[in-house]
Amino acid sequence: MPDFGFSIKTARTENLDKVSLEKYRELLRKVPSFKRCFQCGCCSATCSAQQYTNFNIRKVHTSFRRGEYNLLSEELKKCMLCGKCTLLCPRGVNLRSLIMNMRQLLEEPVK
Amino acid sequence: MKKVSIIGAGPAGIEAASVLAKHGISVMLFEKSSSPLNNIMDKAYLFPNFQSAMEIADDLSGRLLNDKITLVPDTEIVDVKWQGTDWKLFDAKGQTYVSDVVLIATGYQVFDAKRKEELGYGIYKGVITSLEMEKMIKYNQILNVSGDIPKRIAFLQCVGSRDEKSGNHYCSKVCCVTAVKQAIEIKKMIPTVDISIFYMDLRMWGQGFEEMYRKAQEEYGINFVRGRISEAAATFDSRVQLKSEDTLMGVPLKMTADLLVLMVGMEPSAGTRNIASRCEICGDYGFVKTISPHLYDSETGKPGLFAAGTCKRPNCIEDTVNDARSAAYAIMEYLNTL
Ligand SMILES: Cc1cc2nc3c(=O)[nH]c(=O)nc-3n(C[C@H](O)[C@H](O)[C@H](O)COP(=O)(O)OP(=O)(O)OC[C@H]3O[C@@H](n4cnc5c(N)ncnc54)[C@H](O)[C@@H]3O)c2cc1C
Ligand code: SF4
Ligand code: SF4
Ligand code: SF4
Numbered sequence: 001m002p003d004f005g006f007s008i009k010t011a012r013t014e015n016l017d018k019v020s021l022e023k024y025r026e027l028l029r030k031v032p033s034f035k036r037c038f039q040c041g042c043c044s045a046t047c048s049a050q051q052y053t054n055f056n057i058r059k060v061h062t063s064f065r066r067g068e069y070n071l072l073s074e075e076l077k078k079c080m081l082c083g084k085c086t087l088l089c090p091r092g093v094n095l096r097s098l099i100m101n102m103r104q105l106l107e108e109p110v111k
Numbered sequence: 112m113k114k115v116s117i118i119g120a121g122p123a124g125i126e127a128a129s130v131l132a133k134h135g136i137s138v139m140l141f142e143k144s145s146s147p148l149n150n151i152m153d154k155a156y157l158f159p160n161f162q163s164a165m166e167i168a169d170d171l172s173g174r175l176l177n178d179k180i181t182l183v184p185d186t187e188i189v190d191v192k193w194q195g196t197d198w199k200l201f202d203a204k205g206q207t208y209v210s211d212v213v214l215i216a217t218g219y220q221v222f223d224a225k226r227k228e229e230l231g232y233g234i235y236k237g238v239i240t241s242l243e244m245e246k247m248i249k250y251n252q253i254l255n256v257s258g259d260i261p262k263r264i265a266f267l268q269c270v271g272s273r274d275e276k277s278g279n280h281y282c283s284k285v286c287c288v289t290a291v292k293q294a295i296e297i298k299k300m301i302p303t304v305d306i307s308i309f310y311m312d313l314r315m316w317g318q319g320f321e322e323m324y325r326k327a328q329e330e331y332g333i334n335f336v337r338g339r340i341s342e343a344a345a346t347f348d349s350r351v352q353l354k355s356e357d358t359l360m361g362v363p364l365k366m367t368a369d370l371l372v373l374m375v376g377m378e379p380s381a382g383t384r385n386i387a388s389r390c391e392i393c394g395d396y397g398f399v400k401t402i403s404p405h406l407y408d409s410e411t412g413k414p415g416l417f418a419a420g421t422c423k424r425p426n427c428i429e430d431t432v433n434d435a436r437s438a439a440y441a442i443m444e445y446l447n448t449l
Pocket of ligand 3: 040093095
């Protein structure tokens with residue numbers, strides 16, 4: 001499988017003084033179950049897209065959480081919305097809805 | 112003469128009975144199995160000091176040798192009813208007993224790992240529970256499915272705990288340290304084996320636990336991988352292939368192990384669930400609810416009805432036994448008011 005060269009998280013440091021978390025807060029309003037994520041990696045381990053690309057859904061949603069939106073919408077195109085991650089998540093995060101909402105929010109201009 | 116009935120002869124029930132008897136109070140101690148301490152006898156060595164479980168069981172059993180204590184084995188209490196001035200207990204054979212005080216000490220049972228289908232317990236022989244590993248350690252028979260000495264063993268934390276899908280949001284408290292304890296014991300028996308513990312958080316809360324973790328790294332070379340195993344499958348040679356993410360590296364991880372040990376959590380025993388619901392003192396997840404965890408943790412809010420040990424929440428032996436002593440004193444104070 002060719003590597004299309006997308007790589008998320010381009011910043012060298014996370015500057016939590018500068019980032020805007022507006023989109024992230026909106027995401028939590030839309031998908032409240034995401035608040036419960038405890039970074040276990042079940043979603044990324046089981047992910048169908050992960051088997052064929054370097055897509056990592058946990059890193060994508062964690063980048064979003066940190067206000068790092070760079071290239072995320074390209075990255076999210078790799079997800080096939082198969083829903084395996086949602087089935088396994090031990091904290092009951094609605095990942096499919098999370099992914100749809102991330103895609104949508106990334107289309108909107110940053111406030 | 113005032114009478115106290117205790118349901119369950121585990122560490123909690125036995126310790127409470129022993130304290131009450133030493134103070135001259137007559138106790139009936141009901142146990143559904145043919146002998147007491149089953150949840151201790153099935154273990155080899157105990158954290159935090161690797162003391163033999165047999166030794167602890169013998170010491171506790173010795174405390175029952177008091178003529179104020181009547182142990183009633185093979186007797187499952189199925190209902191308990193307040194009759195205005197005292198309690199009536201009903202056993203599974205239809206017999207009844209009357210008592211001024213009832214202490215619930217019905218304990219826990221381990222989570223049924225079959226409920227986590229994706230981990231393959233009950234389907235693949237190489238997937239075992241921590242209790243089965245405890246037995247292997249006890250009888251010094253740590254073997255893979257083909258009957259050979261294992262080359263690699265993986266442990267998975269939080270099976271049936273901290274898990275939305277099994278309905279248990281809580282942490283079972285004893286399994287982190289138990290995995291580290293078992294890993295060390297295995298390494299002592301089979302120095303060549305490679306051991307990885309898959310964890311999300313390592314909860315080394317008790318005295319000596321963190322030191323055990325350090326030792327596991329420094330002296331025994333045990334690997335710690337931060338990630339939850341999402342699925343397990345069998346290989347053609349009956350080993351177990353597991354999938355996880357190494358969340359610290361941010362990459363998917365695959366590994367083949369001879370054995371995958373599932374660290375099953377603690378749930379209320381069937382007896383705990385039943386008595387808690389019949390007495391209307393059912394707390395979260397079916398554990399017994401007390402008035403308050405701070406100052407009234409032996410009292411249930413019903414006259415003369417007390418609770419001790421893991422029927423209330425997951426706990427280790429040390430805290431269970433101390434809790435049982437507190438319950439015994441609360442019972443004596445109550446008896447003085449009658
Ligand atoms: C895998 C694992 C490893 C552990 N290792 C350790 C360790 O190394 N060190 C440590 O400190 N702790 C350890 N523990 C915890 C320890 O087992 C508990 O703290 C302890 O057993 C709790 O005692 P208890 O009396 O509250 O309950 P239990 O030991 O569960 O005893 C309850 C008793 O009540 C009886 N009973 C239940 N219902 C009824 C009924 N209706 N009528 C009559 N009798 C009934 C049961 O048969 C049982 O004998 C471990 C736990 C697990 C799961
Ligand atoms: S829904 Fe998307 S992120 Fe989830 S497992 Fe399927 S491909 Fe992966
Ligand atoms: S499986 Fe759920 S809890 Fe685990 S990292 Fe993914 S979203 Fe978070
Ligand atoms: S003690 Fe450790 S393994 Fe057990 S539920 Fe808590 S975090 Fe998980």
